[in-house]
Amino acid sequence: MTHALTPAAPRARSRVERVRRGLLAACLLGTLLLTGCGRNMYDQPQAKAFESSPFFADGSAMRPLPTGTVSREFGALDPAYLTGMGPTGFLSELPVELTADLLQRGQERFNIYCSPCHNFNANGLGATVLKGFPQPADFTTTQRLLDAPVGYFYNAMTNGFGRMYSYASRVPVADRWAIAAYVKALQLSQNASIADVPADATLAPNAAEANR
Numbered sequence: 001m002t003h004a005l006t007p008a009a010p011r012a013r014s015r016v017e018r019v020r021r022g023l024l025a026a027c028l029l030g031t032l033l034l035t036g037c038g039r040n041m042y043d044q045p046q047a048k049a050f051e052s053s054p055f056f057a058d059g060s061a062m063r064p065l066p067t068g069t070v071s072r073e074f075g076a077l078d079p080a081y082l083t084g085m086g087p088t089g090f091l092s093e094l095p096v097e098l099t100a101d102l103l104q105r106g107q108e109r110f111n112i113y114c115s116p117c118h119n120f121n122a123n124g125l126g127a128t129v130l131k132g133f134p135q136p137a138d139f140t141t142t143q144r145l146l147d148a149p150v151g152y153f154y155n156a157m158t159n160g161f162g163r164m165y166s167y168a169s170r171v172p173v174a175d176r177w178a179i180a181a182y183v184k185a186l187q188l189s190q191n192a193s194i195a196d197v198p199a200d201a202t203l204a205p206n207a208a209e210a211n212r
C-alpha cells in the first residue's frame with residue numbers, strides 16, 4: 001500500500017505549490033495597486049507653518065493676525081491678572097478667588113519650583129543655597145517682604161528678580177497666583193500669635209489629637 005501511494009505524492013504537492021504561488025502573486029499585485037491610491041491624498045497641495053507661498057503677496061504661507069485681534073485665552077483681557085500690576089502699582093488683592101484648593105496648589109508648586117533656593121519655609125536657605133547659590137532674603141522675617149503685596153511676589157516670578165530668572169515659561173499664570181497666595185499665607189503662618197486665632201475657633205479633631 002505504501003509503495004502504491006508514493007509516486008502520486010510529489011504531483012499532489014506541486015499542485016498545491018502552484019496554487020500557493022498564484023495566491024501570493026495576486027496578493028502582491030493587490031498590495032501594489034492599493035498603496036498606489038493613497039499618495040495623492042497625502043501629497044495634496046497644502047501650506048505648512050513657516051513655508052513660503054507664491055499665493056500671497058508677502059510670499060509667506062502663514063497669515064498675520066488681523067489688526068486689533070485680541071487673545072481669548074483666560075485672563076488675556078485683564079492686564080492686572082497677567083502682570084500683577086494695577087493702575088497704582090502691585091495688586092494688593094488676589095485677582096482670583098482665595099480657596100483652600102488654591103493654597104494647597106500653591107504649596108505644592110512652591111515646594112517644587114521655589115523651595116530648592118528659598119527653602120520650604122521661605123527663609124532663603126534652600127538646598128542650593130547651602131551648596132553655594134546666592135542666598136535670597138528671608139520672606140518670613142524681612143519687614144519689606146512681609147509688607148509686600150501679593151502682586152509683588154507674582155511679579156517677581158513673572159519677570160524675574162535680580163539674579164533670579166523669570167518663571168513665566170515654567171509656571172503658568174494661574175499657578176503663579178496660587179504660589180503668591182501661598183507665600184502670603186506662609187508669611188502669616190510664620191509670624192502668627194495666639195491672638196491671631198479667632199476666639200470662637202475650634203481645633204479640627206486631628207489637630208487636637210496631635211496637640212495632646
Ligand code: HEC
Pocket residue numbers: 110113114115116117118128133134135136137145152153156157161162163164167171179
Ligand atoms: C535657583 C534659585 C531660585 C529659585 C528656584 C527661585 N528663586 Fe526666587 N530668588 C532667588 C534669589 C537668589 C533671589 C535674590 C536675587 C537678587 O537679589 O539678585 C530671589 C528673589 C526672589 C524674590 C524677591 C525677594 C526680594 O528680596 O525682594 C521673590 C519674590 C522670589 N524670589 C520668589 C520666588 C518664587 C515664588 C519662586 C518659585 C516660583 C522662586 N523665587 C524660585 C533664587 C531663586
